[in-house]
Amino acid sequence: MSIATSITVQGSYRIADKALFDGVSLTIPAGQWSCLLGRSGVGKSTILRLILGLETAGQFEGAIAAGDGKPIRGRASYMAQSDLLLPWLSLRENVVLGARLRGERPDLDRADAMIAQVGLTGDHAKKPGALSGGMRQRAALARTLMEDCPIVLLDEPFSALDAGTRADMQDLAARVLKGRTVLLVTHDPAEACRLGHHVNVLSETGIAPWPVPGSAPVRRVDDPGLLHAQAALLSHLRGAA
Amino acid sequence: MNRVWYPLCAGLLGLGLWQAVVWITGAPHFILPDPWRVAKVGYENRALIAEHTLVTATEVVIGLVIGSVLGALTAIQLAASPRLARLTLPMLVFTQAVPVFALAPILTVWLGYGMASKIAMAVLIIYFPVTSAFHDGLTRVSPALLDLAETMGASPSRVMRRIRIPHALPSLASGLKLAAVYAPIGAVIGEWVGSSKGLGYLMLLANGRAKVDLMFASLIALAVLTVALHKAVSLLAQRLNEISRIE
Numbered sequence: 001m002s003i004a005t006s007i008t009v010q011g012s013y014r015i016a017d018k019a020l021f022d023g024v025s026l027t028i029p030a031g032q033w034s035c036l037l038g039r040s041g042v043g044k045s046t047i048l049r050l051i052l053g054l055e056t057a058g059q060f061e062g063a064i065a066a067g068d069g070k071p072i073r074g075r076a077s078y079m080a081q082s083d084l085l086l087p088w089l090s091l092r093e094n095v096v097l098g099a100r101l102r103g104e105r106p107d108l109d110r111a112d113a114m115i116a117q118v119g120l121t122g123d124h125a126k127k128p129g130a131l132s133g134g135m136r137q138r139a140a141l142a143r144t145l146m147e148d149c150p151i152v153l154l155d156e157p158f159s160a161l162d163a164g165t166r167a168d169m170q171d172l173a174a175r176v177l178k179g180r181t182v183l184l185v186t187h188d189p190a191e192a193c194r195l196g197h198h199v200n201v202l203s204e205t206g207i208a209p210w211p212v213p214g215s216a217p218v219r220r221v222d223d224p225g226l227l228h229a230q231a232a233l234l235s236h237l238r239g240a241a
Numbered sequence: 242m243n244r245v246w247y248p249l250c251a252g253l254l255g256l257g258l259w260q261a262v263v264w265i266t267g268a269p270h271f272i273l274p275d276p277w278r279v280a281k282v283g284y285e286n287r288a289l290i291a292e293h294t295l296v297t298a299t300e301v302v303i304g305l306v307i308g309s310v311l312g313a314l315t316a317i318q319l320a321a322s323p324r325l326a327r328l329t330l331p332m333l334v335f336t337q338a339v340p341v342f343a344l345a346p347i348l349t350v351w352l353g354y355g356m357a358s359k360i361a362m363a364v365l366i367i368y369f370p371v372t373s374a375f376h377d378g379l380t381r382v383s384p385a386l387l388d389l390a391e392t393m394g395a396s397p398s399r400v401m402r403r404i405r406i407p408h409a410l411p412s413l414a415s416g417l418k419l420a421a422v423y424a425p426i427g428a429v430i431g432e433w434v435g436s437s438k439g440l441g442y443l444m445l446l447a448n449g450r451a452k453v454d455l456m457f458a459s460l461i462a463l464a465v466l467t468v469a470l471h472k473a474v475s476l477l478a479q480r481l482n483e484i485s486r487i488e
Contacts, residue, residue, distance in 0.1 A: 054388050078392040080385050088407050088484055100403055101395030147393065 004031040004150040004181045007072065009047060011062010019204070020046065020058060026200060026207045030067060033174070033182045033217060035192035037210075037237065038202035044185045047202070048153050051183065052076055066151075077147035081156040083136040085128040085143075091115065092124040095142045114142040117176055134165035138172065145176055152177055154184045158191065167221065170195055174218040189233035193226050194219045201236065210236070274454040283458035289443070294462045296438040300356050300428040301470065304363025308424065309417055311364065312371025316409075319372075320379035321401055330376075333369060341366045341427065345434040359431035359439065366427035367420035374419070378412025379405045407484065414478030421474035425467045440466075 007028040013020045020043040028034045036044050049056050051064055053073045066072050077098075085094045095114055096106030115124050118138040128136055137157060144152060157173070158166045174195055186192050192199045192210075195217050199210040210233055213225030220226070256276045262268075263275045270278055283290060319326040345362055352358035382405055390400045432441025440463045447455035 049388075052388075052392050054391060074394060076392065078389055080389065082383070082385060084383070084386050084389050086386075086404065086407070097403075098393040101390055101393050101399050103396070103399060 002075065002150050003068075004179060005070070005075075006030040006067035007051060007064070007151065007181060007183070008067070009051065009062070009064050011060055011064075013043060013046060013050075013056075013058055013060045015058035021202065021204055021206065023206050024062075024202070028181055028183050029198065030181050031179050032197035033177075033184060033195050034198040034200060035184045035186055035196035036200050036202055036207075037186060037189065037192050037233070039237065040187075042202050042204065044202055045155055048078075048155055048183060048185050051151075052078055052153060072151060075149050076151040076153055077144045077149040079140055079144045079152070079154045079157045081159055083128070083140040085136055085139055087128050090125050090127060091120060091131070091139050091142075094128065094139060095124075095146050097143060098147050111142075111146055114145045115139075117145065118142045118172060134161055134169065137161060137165075137169055141169070141173060141176065149180070151181045152183075154182065156186055157184075159187060166191070171218055189237065190221075190226075190230040193230040193233060194221065199229075199233070201233075271451050271453055274457055279454050279457040279461065282452075282454040283461065286455060286458065290440075290458060290462050293438060293440050293443040293459070294466060296356070297359075297425065297428055297432065297440040297463070298466055298470075300359040300431070300439065301363055301424045301466070303356075304360045304428060305367060305420055305424045305470070305474075307360065308364040308367035309371050309420060312368045312416065312420075313375050313413060315368075315372045316375035316379055316413075317401065317406070319376050320405060321397065326376070326380075333372065337369055342430050345430050348431065349435040354435045354437065358434075359428045359436065362427035362431035363424040364427075366423045370419045370423065371413070371416040374416030375409055375413040378409025381412075382408050410481040410484055411478075414481040417474050418471065418478055421471045422467060425463060425470065429463065 009024060009026040009028075011024060012022045013024070024047070026034075026036075026047065036047065038044050046056055046058075050060050051072060064072065066075070085091075086097065089097070092108065092111050092115065093100075095111045096108065099106040112121075112124060115121060118141050120135060120138055120142065123131065123135065128139070131139065140157070154173075158169045161169060170191060184192070184195060193212060196212055197217060199212050200207050201210050211229065213219060213223060213229050215223055215225055259276050263273055266273065274282075319329060341362065344365065345358075348358040348361050348365075352361055379401075386404060387400065390404060395403075428439070429441035429444075432439040433445060436442045440459050443459045444456050447453070447459060
């Protein structure tokens with residue numbers, strides 16, 4: 001993996017002459033987790049797509065740049081709410097999908113190491129249909145790790161999981177993605193306050209930073225600072241809705 | 242067990258209804274022969290029916306293979322180029338407004354009385370269903386999956402080969418199952434218009450000589466051929482579905 005870099009997003013986004021967000025300025029520090037919250041439809045996933053260089057419905061005016069001045073494309077991997085595993089491939093084949101799609105020879109030994117890292121050793125030959133929801137998200141995380149990108153963009157990757165599995169996945173993701181520049185788009189204030197070195201709230205008027213607890217992530221679920229921060233953040237989001 | 246019993250019971254029920262209609266209407270055998278008579282005539286003419294069935298089966302299988310390959314290649318090409326699809330798909334739909342049956346005399350003039358015109362009929366009749374079904378499958382891949390592939394640096398041709406085509410195999414299977422039923426219709430219509438071989442020709446010949454029992458026997462041979470073909474294609478379709486393993 002190359003050295004993690006920061007990312008800055010500055011600008012406005014319009015869809016058919018209507019501003020989705022205006023004058024946004026977001027800095028995602030290198031090697032840390034930044035979380036982005038906001039009500040549905042405010043443009044959280046759009047920011048993520050813009051960073052990834054994916055097609056969007058509207059027009060962005062501004063600049064998106066990495067701190068080291070190099071292009072972001074090719075150095076960012078993506079994990080979505082849905083695991084996006086191909087049902088006709090085995091877990092291991094799914095993990096090496098990126099190499100196959102680029103026409104490279106996949107490193108199966110490394111894939112097995114990634115599978116082991118997410119705790120799925122012994123399941124590498126199984127098809128996604130034989131895995132539980134939590135196992136599938138672990139497999140998607142292994143696929144993300146296999147890309148070995150210094151920038152990782154996560155779009156609500158744990159939101160479809162039950163509470164226990166979600167907490168386990170948060171711990172696992174924080175452990176295996178340590179040292180990378182991570183942007184987590186989430187609806188869950190508790191998740192943001194638990195995982196984020198930085199929390200940002202997006203609204204039509206821009207992005208505002210939200211104070212995080214003093215303890216280091218991943219924070220304990222019963223951390224009083226975490227409980228206070230998530231309650232305050234939830235109240236803020238409800239007030240903004 | 243049910244796999245054997247249900248079709249067997251359905252077959253016996255059909256034969257019973259047929260016999261009942263013969264008894265109730267009292268129709269003479271040269272208008273509506275009973276099942277027993279048809280079986281007898283079919284057995285007596287088994288060599289003749291087998292010879293013509295082989296001709297029709299050859300036309301149908303060749304037509305099915307060519308039509309399926311052409312349809313699948315067209316679908317891939319259209320899915321790879323949305324602009325081409327926007328231009329071509331309306332034309333393809335428009336061609337379906339022309340009854341394929343009406344083309345049979347023209348094809349006979351162009352390609353002659355041999356197998357070629359019947360194969361062309363079978364190809365024409367299955368080309369659209371295969372193209373349409375496969376194209377639907379190829380273009381219905383989750384946008385999120387395509388986004389993921391893009392972030393991984395995939396080329397469009399690899400996305401086609403490794404994601405779109407495997408994803409669309411169940412749709413192709415549906416198109417092929419339809420094609421297996423349509424292809425014999427195309428071939429037989431071609432034979433009706435002009436031929437000296439095949440089940441369509443044999444039916445016309447029997448009709449001209451008022452041998453309705455032989456017509457029925459030929460018709461049953463055609464039905465058996467179609468069912469066998471559908472069964473074979475269904476097995477292939479099942480295999481395609483297993484490969485994709487869509488939950």
